[in-house]
Amino acid sequence: MQPSPEFDLLFLLRILETGEKITLYSSGYDDALIFFEANDQKEFNACLNLLSQIGEHANKVSDQTKKLGADLPWEKLYGLRNRLVHDYTGIDKYITFDVIRQAIPEMIESISRLIQTCIRNQYFSREDLEIAQTSPYLKHVNFKILYE
DSSP, X not given: OOOOGGGHHHHHHHHHHXXXXXXXXXXXXXXXXXXXXXXXXXXXXXXXXXXXHHHHHHHHSOHHHHHHTTTSOHHHHHHHHHHHHHSGGGOOHHHHHHIIIIIHHHHHHHHHHHHHHHHHTTSSOHHXXXXXXXXXXXXXXXXXXXTO
């Protein structure tokens, strides 16, 4: 199935949801090794899974929408997914922690701006965004900023 702009809002919201969960799960940690070892690696492994989901969702976004969000590293998002899925035990905990602490907040900002622009320009439906707010699978998305 070819990516279609019709589903892009949902994929972008899922990326925001997973990014916010990563932020939540990694909060309170300032050291990569402590984060890696905490709770028998529970949060670390959850974040790896969520990072791979971001790549999966990013790969489903249509080329039209990717052009509107040209500042986002779409290929790197999917490339990270491939690396995580195919070399799970070879993942560097320090690089992963840097991605979580630095790249994820930047990605959340960029995706949020993209959604804002697309809603403002009626590329995405405001009604679809309102419906998405009712989903229990998107409870970590900050919908308020998407309407700014």
